[in-house]
Amino acid sequence: MSEAAANQASESYLSSGWRIRDWLLTTDHKRVAWLYTISITAFFFLGGLAALVIRLELMTPDGDVVSADAYNQLFTIHGVVMVWFFLIPSIPNTLGNFLLPLMVGAKDLAFPKLNLISWYIYTVGGLFTIAAVITSGVDTGWTFYTPYSTQFADRAVVAALTGVFVVGFSSIATGINFIVTTHKMRAPGLTWFRLPLFVWANYATSLVMVLATPVLSATLILLILERMMGIGIFDPALGGDPILFQHLFWFYSHPAVYIMILPGMGVVSELITCFSRKTVFGYHGMALSILAISVFGFLVWGHHMFVSGQSLYAGLMFSLFSFFVALPSAIKTFNWTATLYKGKLIFSAVMIYALSFVGLFTIGGFTGIFLASLAVDVHVHDTYFVVAHFHYIMVGSMVTAYIGGLHFWWPKMTGRMYPELWAKVAALALFIGFNLTFFPQYLMGYAGMPRRYQTYPEDFQILHVMSSLGAGVLAIGYLLPLVYLLWSLRWGKRAPPNPWRAAGLEWRTDSPPPKHNFLEPQTVTGPPYDYDTIDNK
Amino acid sequence: MTTTPSTTSKAVPDEQFDDLTQQRQAVLMGMWIFLATELMLFGGIFTAFTVYRFAYPDVFAEAATHLDLKLGTLNTVLLVTSSLFMALAERAVNAERRRLTLTFLLVTISIGVIFLGIKGYEWHHEYTEKLMPILGLEFIYPGANPDRAEMFFNFYYVLTGLHAVHMSMGLVMLTVLVVFTMRWRDPPRLGRQIQINGLYWAFVDVVWVFIFTTQYLLRA
Structure with a gap:
């Protein structure tokens, strides 16, 4: 690369x-984003x-692929890995890590070393957990409910x-880094209400990461101490309350659902405006x-x-507040739709992904309202209806x-x-495969x-088989x-700085960007x- | 510390920042947010304690009388005093007074170590009284409802133990600062480091005040 030799500062972050x-x-931060991408x-x-093994097992009503214990361990592995080591870090630590400094016009995150350390903590902690779960018989599910986890399950649960x-x-490290970077390192003119969504x-x-994660840490410390040292905070024999564990656990783990979905909403807002060639409808409403x-x-x-036996009044309040969450979620969905209205839509692969998100999020969100209703929830609690609901949000959307x-x-x-063609095929495979996998689960759950459960009555088999076949299609959509992304690293066409004619500071610099992101300090004036200005140029 | 240390104090910010003011503000804000996470960590456990304190008010109040109020009070006084010296160290480093900074830091550390010593003595005392229901040790409680009282002691050991862990980490960091002060290579940078460590030390101090109140003072 002759241009790189000409000036070291303009050399891309990949070539140095x-x-x-x-x-x-x-x-x-751009290289740390790659480290995260590989681990994730x-x-x-x-x-x-x-x-996939779970879906294979569920093709038939009897348990014939794996043993019952192995089945429990499989859904534990699936839940633990997907929630803790994929969904929670996914968008923030890969795309967020790469893009946040670029989008605010900064040279890096506020604490670059902390950022790198966070990757080591994540990877080592993740591998350690996987090793513990796989080599032993941890079968608590990803929620580690007491008293099962403290008094009965395999000791490796510790x-x-x-x-x-x-x-x-x-x-926590990522949360601190992002908050400080957003507050303190924005380019001149980049006011709060000029920030990308x-x-x-x-x-x-x-x-949410910063305020909720420590409560989970406290809860896990209490669990570990109960298991290791006999300090039984949740032990019923001492008048302890296992339900208290659920309160503390969900105090983190429900907000964690928003750790998982909010970044997805941010991504889709960017994609939809770009491929509608229109400014986002109701920007302030979206941000707020x-x-x-x-x-x-x-x-x-x-x-x-x-x-679980919590008081009816508590249940009523939680039900009411759960409905409140639907309001801002609906505002977002309507605004995405309104952004499409009279836009010059471009049905690229990226747009297909974005539109899939809106459709699947709507279905997942609506069924969430069913589950937030006290009486309906009693009927469908702990059924596949719940499984289908959160997979529509966590997988279909996120x-x-x-x-x-x-x-x-x-x-x-x-x-x-x-x-582009292969990307469109993959996007469609994902949409079709996902719906085929999870829509039948609503029906059988209801x-x-x-x-x-590893085994089930024969009446459910047709729906289970549909679901398993869908999982195969979905796997193609992911593979x-x-x-082709790996293929493109070597054989893909070289990208110009702004191939989508998109707005946003990150598109003002080279592809891939130089080490300090921009050759000159950026200012924002609008x-x-x-997109009106960009397209009329 | 990526940059090579130099003997002259330099006014160059780290490479990701535009200037030193931005860096100072960012570092301070980062520390405050970290303290917010610490607050939530202890908050979760205090919440659990509060739930049981309301569920078994009489037993918990009675169990608290088995703690040593005198030593707890002494420790509270010591820890608040150590925070005073920590604040003085911050003043001294900003005035570029090396020896004074060093003295104040060492006093802070000494008081912290004495605090942990007294805490350890208390634990040992409770161990000999058979009031330590951990690791399968025998728990012989002289009052009524020994099982509920055991729950009180569970919280007592969790809270004081977690606090002691935080104290120890603070002491390690202060020791590192002592080394930096002896080298005295970049006083403005050292000033920032002492400032954010001072925030942490004050936080640990405040947490102790809450532990002292809920464990020692809420007694029958």
Whole structure:
């Protein structure tokens, strides 16, 4: 590369240094984003593999592929890996890590070393947990409910808990980094209401990470102490209350649902405006509803416990607050739709991902309202209805947004274009495969098929087979991007700085960007998503 | 510390920042947010304690009388005093007074160590009284409802133990600061480091005040 030789400052972050320590000891947020991307992808496919074995087992009503214990361990592996090591870090630590400094016009995150350390904590903690879960018989599910986890389950549960506890520090480190960067390192002229919605989404996510994760840490410490040292805070023999564990656990783990979905909402807002060639409809409403979701998210944890024996009044309040979350979520959905209205829509692969997100999120959100209603929840609690609901949000929405975002910013991250046709095929496979997998689960859940069961009555078989076949299609939808994105690294067309003619500071710099992101300091003079101006140039 | 230390104090910010003011503000804000996370960590456990304190008010109030109020009070006084010296150290480093900074830091550390010593003595005392229901040790409680009282002691050990862990981490960091002060290479940077560590130390101090109140003072 002759231009790189000409000036070291303009050299891309990818071309400067390929010794091992240039990557493993890097403090460049863009390289740390890649480290995270590699770890997270590995965890994702591991969790997916467990899901495939589960779906294979459920093809027939009897338990014939794996033993009952192995089945319990499989859904534990699937849940632990997907929730703790994929969904929670996914968008913030990959796309967020890469894009947040670029989008605010900064040279790096506020604490680059902390950022690198967070990756080590995450990876080591994650591997430790996986090793503990796989080599032993941890079968608690991802929620570690007491008294099962403290008095009955395999002792290795302590190791699994320790790993999850350690990974919490990486969440907290990321949260602190993002909040401080957003507050203190914005380019001149980049006021709060000129920030891209992706930044708002990551900011709100970070607030939740910082305020909720420590409560989980405290809860896990108490569990570990009960198991290791006999300090039985949740021990009924001492007048302790196992339900208290559920309260503390869901105080973190419900807001954690918003840790998972808010960044996806941020991604999709960027994609839809770009491929509608229109500014986002109701920008202020979009930004404020992101914040509203993160605040309301702290007040609804009890809706996981409607049948746990909490008081009816508590149940009523939690039900009411859960309905409140639907308001900002609906504002967002309507605004995405209104952004499409009279836009010059471009049905690229990225747009297909974005539209899939909106449709699947709507279905997942609506069924969430069913579950927030006290009486309906008593009927469908712990059935496949719940499983289908949260997979529509966590997989249908969140993973789709993640992969869509990965495509959208792929040229920026790698400097290469991916094959558009294959991307469209993958996007459609994902949408079809996902619905085929999870829509039947609503039906069987409503008809009474309980969660976590290895065997089931024959009446459910047709729906289970549909679901399993869908999982196969879905797997193709996930494997295809893995193949062609890797292919594009070497053979893909070189990407210009702004292949989508998108708004946003990150598109003003080269693809891939130089080490300090911009060759000159950036200033911002106008509102975000000014697509009228861009297209009329 | 990526930059090579130099003997002259330099006014260059780390590479990701535009200027030193931005860096100072960012570092301070980061520390405050970290303290917010610490607050939530202890908050979760205090919440659990509050639930049981309301569920078994009489037993918990009675159980609290088995703690040593005198030593607890002494420790409270010691810890608040150590925070005073920590604040003085911050003043001294900003005035570029090396020896004074060093003295104040060492006094802070000494008081912290004495605090942990007294805490350890208390634990040992409770161990000999058979009031330590951990690791399968025998728990012989002289009052009524020994099982509920055991729950009180569970919280007592969790809270004081977690606090002691935080104290120890603070002491390690203060020791590192002592080394930096002896080297005296970049006083403005050292000033920032002492400031954020001072925030942490004050936080640990405040947490102790809450532990002292809920464990020692709420007694029958």
